[in-house]
Amino acid sequence: QYIWTSTGSISCTLCQSQSVTPDSTTEYWVTIIDSNGCQAFDTAVVSVFSSAQVATGPDLSICLGDSIGLSATGGAGYLWTPDSTLVNPNIPNPTAYPSITTNYTVMITDSNGCSYLDSQTVNVVSMVIADAGPDVVICQGDSVLLQASGGSTYTWNPALGLSDSTIANPYASPSASTTFYLIAAFSSCSDQDSVIVTVLILPSVSV
Numbered sequence: 001q002y003i004w005t006s007t008g009s010i011s012c013t014l015c016q017s018q019s020v021t022p023d024s025t026t027e028y029w030v031t032i033i034d035s036n037g038c039q040a041f042d043t044a045v046v047s048v049f050s051s052a053q054v055a056t057g058p059d060l061s062i063c064l065g066d067s068i069g070l071s072a073t074g075g076a077g078y079l080w081t082p083d084s085t086l087v088n089p090n091i092p093n094p095t096a097y098p099s100i101t102t103n104y105t106v107m108i109t110d111s112n113g114c115s116y117l118d119s120q121t122v123n124v125v126s127m128v129i130a131d132a133g134p135d136v137v138i139c140q141g142d143s144v145l146l147q148a149s150g151g152s153t154y155t156w157n158p159a160l161g162l163s164d165s166t167i168a169n170p171y172a173s174p175s176a177s178t179t180f181y182l183i184a185a186f187s188s189c190s191d192q193d194s195v196i197v198t199v200l201i202l203p204s205v206s207v
Helices: none
Strands: 002-006 026-033 039-046 060-063 077-081 102-109 115-125 136-139 153-157 178-186 189-200
Touching: none
Parallel strands: 060 115, 136 189
Antiparallel strands: 002 026, 026 039, 077 102, 102 115, 153 178, 178 189
């Protein structure tokens, strides 16, 4: 016969063995009675360690073809998965080079042997290809609508002669032939292109 007692919860006081899930370090006492009625006593202590302060860094974004370092803290051991696009999955800050957006999960083990799971996502932005549109010819004093594409934000240079240097389709009215340079960007990725606006000088007319 077995009789268990404890300051914590016990699922079965008369069982030979049982599972316990204490919230804090707890001592369990058992009285063992043999077939002759003789008794013996023993104790077992279940030590509960405080949760480690583990964490991963914020989600990240990279351009296609680039690499970036992941980050985790608070552990004595680390195991990142999937590991096919990691330089070393067993360190807190492995270099990742995914070709598609990937969610990396890390198992962080503390000095007590307790394990925790967390994750960090790397968003992969497809390559940006800037297109400033075809070269154009205008007469002096006229304007033309430029046609840019390939990004979510745009920057034109020089800004002089443009109705707005920060939109895809500004009106260009330069006083002389000008090459306008475009930077098209999406997230942290960017590409460059240019367009030539040739200005034809009006002939002098006299009567």
